[in-house]
Amino acid sequence: MFVLDRRGHPLDPCHPARARRLLAAGRAVVVRHTPFVIRLKDRSAADCVVNGVAIGIDPGSKHTGLAVFTGHDGSRAGRYAIQLDHRGAAIRDKLASRAAYRRGRRSRNLRHRAPRFLNRTKPPGWLAPSLRHRVETTMSWVARLTRWAPVTAVHVERVSFDTHALSAGRPLEGVKYQQGTLAGYEVREYLLAKWERTCAYCGASGVPLNLDHIHPLSRGGSDRISNLTLACIGCNQTKNATPVQEFLKDKPALLARILKQAKAPLRDAAAVNATRWALWRALEATGLSVHTASGGRTKWNRSRTGAAKSHTLDALHVGPLGDVTAWPSAVLVVKATGRGAYARTRPDRYGFPRLRLPRTKQVRGFATGDLVRATVPAGKKAGVHTGRVAVRSTGSFNITTRHGTVQGIGHRHVHLLQRADGYGYTTHPETRHRAAFPPPPEGGGLHAGGIR
Known part of the structure; x- marks a missing residue:
């Protein structure tokens, strides 16, 4: 539970049982119901030892995970978990509906007004309203958490995968994939995004996917990104070391698409990560100590600790990490609902x-x-x-x-x-089982294990 001193300054969070004892003894009062915040009546920050907490952020298109944790020497203990559900899709639909109404009125036999969009320009760093909403909502909750807890640092995923680690001015092939702490996790995240988490040969999704060499290694293929794709277990075993031209000889259209997509870089990678970069710049402006990482490192951290896949556990595992000793049993789900509308009519x-x-x-x-x-x-x-x-x-x-x-x-x-306050609140239990994605074997080879 979040705790404030008698002047409203944040203190270290406490256990719910201790908060109940303080309230029962009359030493504290309730400031906020959800998230639950209490204020001490007989203690100030000068009388307490405040160690501080950090916030982990896992930005997403529909959901953003926030984790408040404490720790030292690379070890973390989760104290509070929030899943923030965005309403970017609703904003997009509303804007599309408004545009359709305006186009319809302009084309009918009504009073004519010439379109005025040709003289409009977008300022640098402009984001669509549905994307800007995600950044502003996340920043709003970071500001709230800094008012309720002594936040000293923020760890945020700035990119889904580290494109610099993929290329770095040199080809990544052979033994270079077998070395390093991430052991190919950045490559896996890149391929998942590039091939849209589906099997390149049969289009299957929602199943374990293997890394497959389009041109087999035994026939002169390499470990370059341009020679890697995703394949379900069935297609991967059926293709085996067969050349892709022979494997897809009855499907020339599919063969041409795979070869073309394999050579092309990930389309609009900068646009895909636009909100993450905008969020990072907004966090930097707060003056907090901001640390960045990639989604590939987050997945690698989860594989080592055995944590399941969830937005809040991803937030807890962002950035350099030694171990996670604990995480909350429940997650506060915060759904952005808006504050209503100014319009007093319906169209x-x-x-x-x-x-x-x-x-x-x-x-x-x-x-x-x-x-x-x-x-x-x-x-x-x-x-x-x-x-x-x-x-x-x-x-x-x-x-x-x-x-x-x-x-x-x-x-x-x-x-x-x-x-x-513009949000709806519910709770659900945190996922406790081990991750379905196993860690790579010793040496971290690319060709072992499935990915999701």
Whole structure:
């Protein structure tokens, strides 16, 4: 749990049991319900030894993992885990819908207005709104965590794979793939992105994939990136040391596509990692100590510690790492929901306003998005329901919990926990089993083991 001193300065996080004892003894008060933050009434930062914590960030397109951890000498202990669910897809759909409405109105027999987009320019570093949202939301939560915990450093994935480590001005072939601490993990991440995590020969996805040499080593092929692809276990065993021209002699179109894609570099690699670089620049501007790493190193760290694949565990394993001694048993899932809309009308199929919405957003003291707890004593909906509320002018509310939406709960049974802040909160258990991706054998060869 996050702890503040009596003046609101962050202290080291404490165990939930200790927080309960402090609250029961009257030595602390609750500042925030989710994430749970308490403030001490009889202690200041000057009276405490503050060791500090670090934040690990695993940026993603749909989800971003955040991990708060402590540690020394390369060892880490996870203290808090957050999975941040972005709404970039919803923003993209809204913008596309608005553009369609405008194009439709412009083309109909209405008052004509000439398009004005030809004189518009994009400033340097411009990101589409759906991409900018991911950066700003992540930075918002980093700022929150720095207010609740004594953050001293941030570890973030700046790229999915280290393209410099792939080339570095020299071909990576032969023994060079067998050496080094990462032992080909950057190559694996690069190929997963390049071949879209599917088998190059049959198109299978969601199955273990092997690294395959397009031109077999036994027939003069090399370990260059341009000679590597992904193949499912069946295709890899069937092809074996057969030349690719002979293996795909009945599929000339597929053969031509594979040979062309193998020679081409990863398309728009800079654009794919644009949000990661923008996030890194925003973190650098905060003045915190920022350390960067690649997704290949994160996967290699997880393979050594035996951790499963999840966004929060990836965040815990970002950067140079010796060992992970513990991680939280539960993950706080934070879903970006927005703060509502300014529009008080709804458009019809042509984009013209028709439906009038209420002018006030609060009903019986509640607003849509508030975190509430409803205790229903009897009936079909009897029980305790905690989640986001959707208000209705009738006073009969809907509450969205981790188990689904409960409809038609009277406002008399609803108790406010936290005002809406643009996010919905649920929890789920952290994955505990070992990773499905095994570590490479001794020597770290490229041709051994499957990848996902």
